[in-house]
Amino acid sequence: MLFDFVRVLITLLMVALAAGGVFWVTQQQQAHPWTRDGQVLANVVHVAPQVSGPVVAVHVADNQRVARGDPLFEIDPTLFQQAVQQAEADLAQASAEATDAAADANRAQTLHARGDLSQQDFDLKTAQSEAKAAAVDAAKVALETARLKLSYTKVSAASTGYVTNLELDAGTYATAGESVLALIDADSFWVAGYFKETDLPYIAIGDPAAVTLMGHPDRPLAGRVESIAFGVARRNTGTNLGDLAKVAPTFEWIRLAQRIPVRIALASPPADLPLRVGYTASVAINPSRTAERR
Template identity: 40%
Template sequence: MAARPHFRLAPFLLTAVTAGLAAAFGWAMWDAYMGAPWTRDGSVRAYVVALAPEVAGQIVEFPVKDNQFVHKGDRLMLIDPRDFRIAVSHSEAAVKQAKATLENTEIEAKRRQKLVKDVSISVEEEETYATKAIASRAQYEQALADLDQAKVNLERTEVRAPVNGWVTNLLAQRGDYAHVGQNVISLVDADSFWVDGYFEEIYLDQIHVGDPAEIKLMSYRPTLRGHVNSIARAINVPNAQPNHQGIASVNPIFTWVRLAQRIPVRVHIDEAPKGVALSAGMTATVQVNPATPARSK
């Protein structure tokens, strides 16, 4: 009589437990994937300060290089100050001359006031000298204002960093002629980095200001920590733009296709791991971990 095959229970149980754990893990991942709002459509942002000289002239000093870090107050460039120093000297001389003229006309006006009381001169002559004194004072004040302006222009030959940051896309160099209002140097504000995550509108009921967020950059393994700073209140809408007749232009749609709009959510970076060098424009994946339960739809 043939022996009955021995049924081994341990492998079966091990397989069942493994399958159960895999299913539970898969369900947890799916729940996290579908539950927590996340988007791969994110980017690192930063404010860029565009600096343009307020006086024109040749650049005689340019101590910075492209991508160099500078501190607030550091000199970035110097425009030839010689003409502006001369202008200050001229203005100082004009102030002295105007002051001397003022003192003289005021003395003459006071003298005529005494003479008119003694009927030595006419009232009309006395008023003439009083008017000259007033005009001299106005010229003196104008000379003071011109001196102040000359000093301000001299100070403006030095362009200093208004923020801590990095020089970026530097194209100017020593010897170039700087024009008033024309951008010469740009700084990426080192203290202004944030992340914009563009979330589908179906997730917005789960996102609230203050919610913690995780940021994963394409270029670095470590995860950055942050929180939701604000949610945009408007995006561009192609519909309802007026045509040449002032009538709203509405694009036709297929009723069975509804595309969710993407709304910018601004995420403040609370903590960046050591070694992560942020650059504006980096691609980021953003996940928001709602601190409060989502509102019922």
């Protein structure tokens, strides 16, 4: 009898300890939301030429750091130089024709004033002069366009960053608008922490955060909550417009909380700790009472 009582007492004590542990963990998670599901991210500039042509020179190497304005690669400028020369010749011809037409219009005005030229012929000469002047304006625009396209044959870095996964080489035909090179913006690194939706009520914009990289566990980084995503991709939907919904089977008694990205802005990471897109990170939030809840 005493043995049964002790056994029941021990069982109740273990249940109470387990419940207390669950309660403590829940309170800690609410007081300091935490996730191991984090990742270092950055803006990636997909560099695409604005004109098409064969690449004749590549001025960077894979994983090289470049500054804003540094040359990346060049496209064969031959055809574009010829287009500039043709546009210059067209402008010179249009200017000469406009000068002649203006002189004819001036003579026609003198003759018309003396009554030696009809109104119809005078109007014709005036219209021809105006048309030639408009042709000069069009030729100037064509020349500027040709020069602009020629300048596009030299592609430079739009921001300071790192060239990565470089496969471009001389001889490759580059098509306008198609990315041929990736540049990671060096000043845009942030951390995305994927928190359960049940954690979001305890996270606010401006809350301080501690980020620990898997590769550098002894060097935590300071940050703050910059924003919280307002949506993630739907899983139970068709791939294309008009497709039927694809509903995955689930167990009614198991409901997994959706993970929502929380953007963490880093506060001056150490210069000797290089950040790389894709690094795995743990993120802990220290909720602030004065911060705005989202």
